[in-house]
Amino acid sequence: MQKDKPHFHGHRERLRQRLLDKGAESFADYEVLECLLFGANPRGDTKPLAKKLIEEFGSLAGVFAAAPEELEKISGMGNAAISLVKIVPEAARRMSKTTLLDQPLINSWEKLVDYCQISMSHERIEQFRLLFLDRKNRLIADEVQQKGTVDHTPVYPREVVKRALELNASAFIMVHNHPSGDPTPSAADLAMTREVKAVCQKLGIELHDHLIISRSGHSSMRNLGLL
Known part of the structure; x- marks a missing residue:
């Protein structure tokens, strides 16, 4: 008997395709985080965690500004996920610095x-x-x-x-x-x-x-x- 597919089956691919077709500007803040967290959770549903992070820290910027010890208090945020979240503001800082x-x-x-x-x-x-x-x-x-x-x-x-x-x-x-x-x-x-x-x-x-x-x-x- 075929097992039921998880409710988020195909969701990642649809999200990635929307990114390619319409650009990241079409994403809600939680969807930006959701995509980012794909790298730390190859198979699971990252949408609930992304929404939880936005709720906890108030905004996308608040998530990126959070200290590692604050992030690790959120269920599902292991070292891999925390590392991905913390590298984003540093990448943005370096990109901005090159323009100067x-x-x-x-x-x-x-x-x-x-x-x-x-x-x-x-x-x-x-x-x-x-x-x-x-x-x-x-x-x-x-x-x-x-x-x-x-x-x-x-x-x-x-x-x-x-x-x-x-x-x-x-x-x-x-x-x-x-x-x-x-x-x-x-x-x-x-x-x-x-x-x-x-x-x-x-x-x-x-x-x-x-x-x-x-x-x-x-x-x-x-x-x-x-x-």
């Missing part, structure tokens, strides 16, 4: 903001990033200097200057995130920025801007007239 290379960074402002949003907007703690530039304002190095708490990152001007001199950088851009979701600069942000700028100016190193990144958007201290 070998060109003056200050002439590619929208691409820079997009890169920072991808890299930092969903971080759960504050992260302080430095983008060091050469004399033609091309990117030399992109480095996370410090990580802090949910609302504070310690920044030491002498460390910023030291690294800029090591890289022979002529200028740099400061970037940090606000996990609260509000990209408005705080009084502490402004005081720290002015202190760093004053120290660097004495050595001929220019601070182009300080960007603050959040889930809801970004702010530029230069555009706000604060630099």
Whole structure:
């Protein structure tokens, strides 16, 4: 007697074909995750797990931003599935970064903001990033200097200057995130920025801007007239 086929029989192939025919834009968020999880579960139904992840973390971006220890609490999320989920934002970050290379960074402002949003907007703690530039304002190095708490990152001007001199950088851009979701600069942000700028100016190193990144958007201290 022939066994009944599982209810999801053929579903994977239909989903893959829709991807090829109509593109990923036709997918709901859970379907994106569903396809991604095929690689970790070759035969099972990944739709319930995909929907559970969206429900648990609130959005597709929330799933990708979740820490491995949070993901492993979800039934069905083993090491293979967690690895697939965590590699996606890194791939997106690297793809975005390539658009910034070998060109003056200050002439590619929208691409820079997009890169920072991808890299930092969903971080759960504050992260302080430095983008060091050469004399033609091309990117030399992109480095996370410090990580802090949910609302504070310690920044030491002498460390910023030291690294800029090591890289022979002529200028740099400061970037940090606000996990609260509000990209408005705080009084502490402004005081720290002015202190760093004053120290660097004495050595001929220019601070182009300080960007603050959040889930809801970004702010530029230069555009706000604060630099």
